Amino acid sequence: MQELIGDLEARIELLTKELRDAHETQKATADVLKVISRSAFDLDTVLTTLVRSAIGLCEATRGVIWLRKGEPLHLAAHVNYPEEWVKFAQDLAIIPAADAVTTSGLAAFTGEVVNVEDVPNDPRFRSLASHQLGDYRGGLAVPLKRDGSVIGTISLSRPEARLFTDRQIALVQTFADQAVIAIENARLISELEARNREVLSRYFSPNLAERLAGSADEIDLAGQRREIAAIFTDIAGFTTMIETIEPGVLGEMLNGYLAGMTFIVFAHEGTVAKIVGDALHVLFGAPSEQPDHAQRAVACALDLDAFAQSFRDTWRERGVALGATRIGVNAGSAIVGNFGGGRFFDYTAYGDTINIASRLEAANKQLGTRICVSESVAKQVTDFRGRPVGDLVLRGRTEQLRAFEPLRPDQYEDPATEGYLAAFAKLESGDPGALGAFAAEVGKRPDDQLTSFHLKRLLNGATGTRINMD
Template identity: 80%
Template sequence: MQDLVRQLEAIIDRLTKELMAAHEAQAVTSDVLKLISQSAFDLDTVLTTLIRSAIDLCEATRGVVWLSRDGQLYLAAHVNYPEEWVSYARILALTPAADAVTTSAIAAFTGEVVNVEDIPNDPRFRSLTGHQLGDYRGGLAVPLKRDGKVVGVIAMSRPEARLFTDRQIALVHTFADQAVIAIENARLIVELEARNREVLSRYFSPGLAERLAGDAGALDLVGQRREVATIFTDIAGFTTLVETLEPDILGEMLNEYLAGMTSIVFAHEGTVAKIVGDALHVLFGAPGEQPDHAQRAIECALDLDAFAQVFRDTWLAKGIAIGTTRIGVNAGPAIVGNFGGGRFFDYTAYGDTINIAARLETANKQLGTRICVSENVTKQVADFHGRPVGDLMLRGRTERLRAFEPLRPGQQDEASGEDYAAAFAKLEAGDPGALGAFAVLVGRRSDDGLASFHLKRLLNGATGTKINMD
């Protein structure tokens, strides 16, 4: 009777320990899954967490995850290995094979669990060195499978010579399934980032596109009011030119032009909000903060103008006369954001600031200039170089807008900067001598479009700096 009682007590004790172990495994597994869900896109964290938890629950002392690439296994995560072994393993590539000398390589080749009681005394592993084995004897390798294909291996070992139990193997299988999910998530994220980067690179500078592709929440793309600087560009007479060109020539010309213009915008870290035909709408100060957005816009406009001039000369030498690229620049508040209606990415801006920039671009045709910028921009640019155009009365507006023609430092002397400033001062003061002053400027340089514009105004009886735009 006493023997029976002792047997029952032993059975109860064993079952109690197994039940406690099961509860512990369930609790740990729950915690692991919770952590994985919080770190879903951090593959290193997920794999390391899985190994550490498997070691704790399976009475192992070290563990590793190998991932398959081009038919070989490479180290992906490790726990409790000496640095000497880690350095060795980082340059190691395991080849899955029937006669492989590691549990992981055999598991990867067979697709089956490899559970070894005593590795040093197993003939399959006698070629392993002490450096590779350390003091470990019992080993377990469980393949990671996706759609039946081995994509990696999770392996563990311990210094005691004993097999891992069925319960422990089942637990590692659970962790292996979670590892496969994490690997697949990481792969999908990489693909998504690549697609995002391709789309975003059409609008944003490479650095900003990279940030947005990796973390769409890094910058707020929803509608918001921001201080921005904006540029509009357009080729004069482009529509008429299109009607005269063969499609292949038009395609070559337009692609070359847009590639050059957008590369300049991106070099200044601007955002291409829209391309319509040959026309560009560019933003600075959105979506990323750029305290110097006005300075960037001026420098970008000057570089765009320089490129467009060289582009015109290049194609003129081919017998195709391309019109002047006109550029308008303004700064101020605007509503910016992605207004694609949910189906399309359309990061753009709205507001009076944007409308004024577009009208300044058009104003160049009447003024004889190639670039026209508002005083809103020049006030924000330290050491601005340029010539005052006048006080424009733009269509649809009741207030005057002082505009300028920007120049590069040093270019002011070439453009008779001091003499122009003196002539414009006479114009502002209502001095009749303004007509003669502008006549002298045009006599020196017949290609000075702005001086010619003012001379024509004065010859037609206009006075002052107020200019009504058509």
């Protein structure tokens, strides 16, 4: 009877241990799966977690994953190895071979599990610096297989000479399967990022394209209302010009122009929402928030103007009369998002803010300016420098809007600007001397088209700063 009780107690103890082991295995596997789902973009974290879990469940002390880069195996993850060994292993390339001097090299060559009781004393393995630095005896190497091909190994070790059990080998094989899934996920994610980056780089600055490609959830591309700044650009007389120019020349010129313009937009971390012919629609503050969106927009507009003028001069020397680039800038609330209908990528913006920016671009033609920005932009720019244009009543609107011509510091400090500002102050106050002041300025600088515009208005009987745009 006592013997029977003893047998039952032994069986109960064994079953309890098996149940406890099964519970620990199940918990460890669940934890690993959580890490994989949570860290899909971080392969290093996933592989390290797999190795650490395998060590804990298999009575090992150290673990490593080697992955193939070409033919050799290279270090991909490691747990509990001394720093000296890690430095050595980072430069190590293990060649899979029948006579490999490491368990990992042999497992990668045969595609079979290698379970060794005492590695340093096993005749198949010669003493190697990595063995001495790793300081292990019992070793296990399990191949990682994808579609039947070995892509790496997961290896465990312990300081005592002892084989790993069948149960422990089965556990490591499970973790090997999970590692392969994680590696494949990382590969697919990398390919998707590359494709996304290629598409997104056509619209967004390189930094923003990288963020969008790497994490689609980081920035919401769905329709949303945001505070933004918008730029519209257009080349004067471009439609008429293309009727008289050779296709090859047009292609060279337009591609060079758009490449230069978009390079500047991206340098200021703006978003190219649309390119229609020669015209650009640019956004700041979307899709990524930019608190200084107005400041960026003005700086970008000034750089676009400088490039366009230089580009225009270059083509004039080649006999092509390219018109001036006109630029309109406005800031305010707008609805922005990808409105491509699910089939196309069409990130754009809608609202009154956008319409005003477009009409400010068109207003340049009548005003004689090349850049026209709204007061809502100027107020948000630290140390804004510019000439007030007037209070514009834009086409299709009834309320007036104060507009400015932004200037670079050297332009603003030019005596011509001081003269213009004095004349405009007389115009704004209703001083009859405004006409004489503008006439004097035009006499000094007859090529100043904005000054000439105001003089013509006054000569035609207009007063004040309210200007109805055609």
